Amino acid sequence: MEPRRSGHATLVDLLDRILDKGIVIHADLMISVAGIPLIGVNLRAAVAGMETMLKYGMMTEWDEKTRSHMSREHAVQQIRLFQHETVIFKTLGAVWYASGIYSAWRYGHIYVTEKRLVICQRTECAPVFETGLNQIVAAEFSHRQMNSKTEMPRLNLVLKDDRVVMIRSPHMDLLRDALDQQAELHGYCLIDAASARDDDTETCPQCGRLAPAQTLLGDGCPRCGWMRKGYAWEKPLESILEPLTR
Structure with missing residues (x-):
């Protein structure tokens, strides 16, 4: 690219030069008032033009910076997985999140793996x-009724240490399906809020927690591990089949 000067160039010549060859502008402007x-x-x-930029390597530095930035952003958004662990x-x-006087919803990505349930913010790997x-x-x-027109679905998880974790997502059904796939392997059950008052939900005679009656009669309590020994129950069957009251 060699600099050229022409005192008789028109606007059409300028546009043709920009699209065909390109121009490099070095200018010093000074704004003054009353001298x-x-x-x-x-x-x-x-x-x-883009073709000229690529031909003479004028976009190389910009391309390297863009690729480097996207690589760092992609690496931050990836959670750290254990060996032989994949995201389902x-x-x-x-x-x-609630700590002291501070409480708020923390938004991010929800990951379900074969071993864990992880929620990470978009800008943090922790x-x-x-x-x-x-x-x-x-x-x-x-x-949960957010206003007169909107209902926000919410998932309340009960952990072994008695903590209750509240999660919400626009894809609650898909999240529930992913957790259901692991329920049989890890021994926990999902109970709908509406079915918590049905007759098929009973109280465990050992820990006093709610669980589906079929689960109690079959596999035992998913919370405390109480179950029958052979064909004899550890506690009378009538204590399980009592009507649920709240």
């Missing part, structure tokens, strides 16, 4: 919430 200089501008710019399900969502799937003993789906 007193106020603002000075040193302008260095290159204007050309991923979606956007939020977890309720998880906001993390628990093993084998630590979840029960879950309850409910709908």
Whole structure:
């Protein structure tokens, strides 16, 4: 590219030069009022078509910076997985965080793996919430009335240490399906808020927690591990089949 000057060039010639070859502008502008200089501008710019930019390598530095930035952003958004651990399900969502006088929803990505439930914020690799799937003993789906027109579905997870974790997501059904796939392997059950008052939900005679009657009669309590020995129950069957009252 060699600099050329022409005092008879028209606007059409200028546009043709920009699209075909490109122009490099080196200009010093000075703005003055009443002969007193106020603002000075040193302008260095290159204007050309994309084909010319790529041909002469003028976009190389910009391309390297863009690729480097995207690589760092992609690396930050990836959670750290254990050996032989893969992500089964991923979606956007939020977890309720409360510490002292501060409480708020923390938004990020929800990950379900074979071993864990992890929630990470978009700009941080450190998880906001993390628990093993084998630590979840029960879950309850409910709908919170946000205003007169909107209902926000919410998932309440009950952990073995008696903590209750509240999660919400626009894809609650898909999140529930992903957790259901692991329920049989890790021994916890999902209980709908509406079915918590049905006759098929009973109280465990040992820990006093709610659980489906079929689960109590079959596999035992998913929370405390209470179950029958052989064909004899540890406690009378009538104590399980009593009508549920609240």
